[in-house]
Amino acid sequence: MAKNYAIGIDIGGTNIRAALVNSAGEVKSKLKESTGTKPIAVIHKLIDSLSSKYAEQICGIGIAVAGIINRNAGIIMRSPNISALSGIDLEADIKSRYKTCVVIENDANAAAYGEKCIGAGKDFKNFVMLTLGTGIGGGIIVNNKLLSVAAEVGHMSIRADGQPCACGNVGCLESYASASAIIGNAVSEIEKGTNSTLKAMYNGNFYKITAEDIYKAALDGDPLSRTVLREAGKSLGIGIANLINILSPDAIILTGGLLGAWNIYVETAIQEASKRTLKELYSNVKIIPSLLGDNAGIIGAAQLVFEECRV
Structure with a gap:
């Protein structure tokens, strides 16, 4: 058979x-x-x-x-x-x-x-995929083949004297641009007394907030939520720019739960990447969502x- x-x-x-x-x-x-x-x-x-x-x-x-x-x-x-x-x-x-x-x-x-086989990457010879969720992961396709490397892009340092990361490094992309980072930053600001509609969620137990809660609050005009998402987007944009400058891929494909915040978080990342990438390389890359989820x-x-x- x-x-x-x-x-x-x-x-x-x-x-x-x-x-x-x-x-x-x-x-x-x-x-x-x-x-x-x-x-x-x-x-x-x-x-x-x-x-x-x-x-x-x-x-x-x-x-x-x-x-x-x-x-x-x-x-x-x-x-x-x-x-x-x-x-x-x-x-x-x-x-x-x-x-x-x-x-x-x-x-x-x-x-x-x-994604290379049947998804958003099928028409690209070279691309980098980023998984944007609790953490940040990566996969690299070169000449239509999966590059057999760790591709732990979430642990590239984007700040030399940045926050400690659970991996043992400091200033990791994941520490600034992941869902965990977004939630942590929002909670930290609320603890400092920053006003936000997030504070009233879960009967005042704002430690339960999710990235989705933050995005919904941002859409409703909550200034803290919008600021946190934009700051995370800027950090993601730095990471994307680094990848484009090093690998010059045909595409950056994004997936994961944070794609729901595309019009704030991801669009900010794209704007930041455009400022930090060599213009000749940026003009040849597409930044798109995955198809397979x-x-x-x-x-x-x-x-x-x-x-x-x-x-």
């Missing part, structure tokens, strides 16, 4: 999503479970469910996970948001249990590859299986 399917899995700090995907990138079946404290058991459960009817047609399993990956060894060296997976040889575990080909990749790299990592992980596992 032809092996026309791969299982793609995207492991996040909150949820693990998995899907049965064909070689055209079409999702046939999709499942989601909470990550919990035992993510490997959740992964096994999802694979068991997806493979029950199609085991003989599955050519391999692709796994996308946030963190630093040793691709050659299949080891998750460090996953900041999923500590239970740090140091785990996940490839060996899955191979021994399911007797099939397994590919492990960083989640942003997998998402970039998914949350499915990018799943589809990319599955497509890597088709590329690497088919005989």
Whole structure:
């Protein structure tokens, strides 16, 4: 029987999503479970469910996970948001249990590859994808191939004497432009006494505010929310300018939860990038949203299986 399917899995700090995907990138079946404290058991459960009817047609399993990956060894060296997976040889575990080909990749790299295969990047030979959420990740496509590097663009320093980052560096892009940074800055300003409609949210427990809350308040005219989003956008623009000046890509593709704030946060980033990028390079790059959204990592992980596992 032809092996026309791969299982793609995207492991996040909150949820693990998995899907049965064909070689055209079409999702046939999709499942989601909470990550919990035992993510490997959740992964096994999802694979068991997806493979029950199609085991003989599955050519391999692709796994996308946030963190630093040793691709050659299949080891998750460090996953900041999923500590239970740090140091785990996940490839060996899955191979021994399911007797099939397994590919492990960083989640942003997998998402970039998914966009290259069937998403916003399919018509670009070279592009950088940025995932804009709780943190900031990156994936790089060069000459239509996924560049096998860490691409931890969220940890490029944009301020020499900046804030400490959980990674151990200081002044990281992620510390200024991520959802966590946006929320942290808003809360900090409210604690200092800055007036904002955010202060009344959640019965006064403004520590519960989300990036979406901040964006909605900004649309309603809240000055603090607009300022926080614009400052984060400026920082993102610095990071984008650095990437364009170094890599001269055809496109910068953006994805993640913060895209909902495009007309404040992202547009500010684009304006800032235009000021800081060599004009000859900026004129040749497009800054666009992804097409696949949350499915990018799943589809990319599955497509890597088709590329690497088919005989």
